[in-house]
Amino acid sequence: MTSNLEILYTERINTIFFDLDATLVPYVQAELTEAYFGDLHTFAVKQFGSSQAERFDAAAMKGFHAMKQNDGSLSNIQRFRQVFYQVWPDCPVDVEAFYEKFYNGPFEDVRRVVHYRGNEKKLLQGLREKGYKLVCATNPVFPLSANRRRMSWAGIEPSDFDYVTNYDNCRYCKPSPDYFREAAAAVGAQPELCLMVGNDTMDDLGAIDAGLQVILITDYLHVRGERPTEQADAMDFAAFLQFADMLPRVK
Numbered sequence: 001m002t003s004n005l006e007i008l009y010t011e012r013i014n015t016i017f018f019d020l021d022a023t024l025v026p027y028v029q030a031e032l033t034e035a036y037f038g039d040l041h042t043f044a045v046k047q048f049g050s051s052q053a054e055r056f057d058a059a060a061m062k063g064f065h066a067m068k069q070n071d072g073s074l075s076n077i078q079r080f081r082q083v084f085y086q087v088w089p090d091c092p093v094d095v096e097a098f099y100e101k102f103y104n105g106p107f108e109d110v111r112r113v114v115h116y117r118g119n120e121k122k123l124l125q126g127l128r129e130k131g132y133k134l135v136c137a138t139n140p141v142f143p144l145s146a147n148r149r150r151m152s153w154a155g156i157e158p159s160d161f162d163y164v165t166n167y168d169n170c171r172y173c174k175p176s177p178d179y180f181r182e183a184a185a186a187v188g189a190q191p192e193l194c195l196m197v198g199n200d201t202m203d204d205l206g207a208i209d210a211g212l213q214v215i216l217i218t219d220y221l222h223v224r225g226e227r228p229t230e231q232a233d234a235m236d237f238a239a240f241l242q243f244a245d246m247l248p249r250v251k
Contacts, residue, residue, distance in 0.1 A: 014250045015189040016127060017180070017212065018161075019198030020138035020147065022220035024120050025154045026237070029222050031113040043106050047098065059087035060095075067141050068173045076140050076167035096143070103146040114153045117237070123244055124160045131250030133187045136161040137196065139203060140170035140179070163187050175206025175225075184210070197240065201229050208232070215240065 018024050021032065040060075044053035063084035067076040074082065077096070084095050124134060136158070138147055144158065144166045151157055158164045163186050165179075172179035184191045191211035198204030199217045202225030207214050214232035217240060223229075235243065 013193055013195045013213065013247075014131070015133040015135065015184065015187060015194040017135040017137035017183065017194055017196040017198075017207065018124075019196075019200065019204055020136060020150055021199075022222060023197060023199045023217050024136075024156065025150055026115045026117055026220060027113045028220060032110065035110045035113050036107075039106055039110055040102060043102050047093070052092075055088050056091070059084045059091070062087045063095075064141060067167065068139075070172055072171040072178060074171065076170050076173065077143070080141075080167065099143065100145055103143065103149055107146065107149055111153045116154070118155060119241060120154045120156050121160065123241060124156060127244060127247070128160070130247060132247070133163075133189060134161045135183050135187060135194075136164040137174075137180070137183060137198070138165060139174045140165040140167050141173060143167055174200075174203035175209075177206060177210035180207045180210035180212055184212075201225055201227060205229070205232060215243075 021027070022029055041053060041057060044056045047053075048056055063080040066079050066083040070076055070079045081095065085091065128134060136147065136151070138150075142150075144164060147164055147166055148158055151160075163183060165183055169186070170179065170182060172182060174180075180194075180196070181191055184194055194207075194212045196204055196207035196212045196214045197217060198207075198214070199220055200222045201216065202222075204216065205214060205225075205227045208231055216229065216232045216234040217237050218234050219237050221234075
């Protein structure tokens with residue numbers, strides 16, 4: 001921690017955005033990706049059979065990328081459904097119902113890659129007691145049920161936040177600055193009074209373009225893209241806990 005961090009954040013911020021994956025929920029990104037898509041495909045095979053599961057995979061991936069590039073004219077889930085059914089118009093089940101069944105069942109097995117820390121709940125409670133608004137700023141390509149499940153792996157829950165981004169209530173995705181502006185507006189915050197805490201040098205650094213300050217958590221840093229990381233401060237999670245303890249009450 002440096003003195004400029006203490007001066008900058010203790011005087012300005014009143015809202016803190018937290019990334020979920022590999023920030024509050026600790027794991028190696030590659031391990032989570034392999035476990036998630038592997039388990040999802042296995043579930044699709046059980047639901048549709050091998051050949052139809054391949055069609056599901058293709059349609060779902062197209063829908064996922066469409067959400068990532070969403071322009072704000074539709075919610076993310078509306079964009080996903082639009083593209084998914086363009087690719088697989090005769091899908092035999094409702095795709096949202098399929099995902100809900102997965103997230104409320106087999107998805108729990110993905111927690112096998114999580115490295116439990118146990119201090120996330122105390123962190124969030126302490127910040128809320130000081131008056132900070134908290135946003136769970138996970139990339140909104142999942143329903144709230146999936147976010148709730150992932151939070152449980154770190155011992156936290158949606159009620160620990162003032163707002164949780166998901167594919168129903170968002171029209172953009174990271175790293176679009178409009179994603180961060182939309183989330184800030186949802187809690188009545190000014191972007192320049194917000195801090196983004198994340199681990200992804202592409203998705204989370206997009207917050208800078210919306211006017212947020214950024215801290216990168218280095219425990220499971222996901223380095224990608226070409227943006228200079230010097231645009232953000234960086235520290236490990238243990239150091240961030242100390243930093244959070246130093247933050248004053250919101251005036």
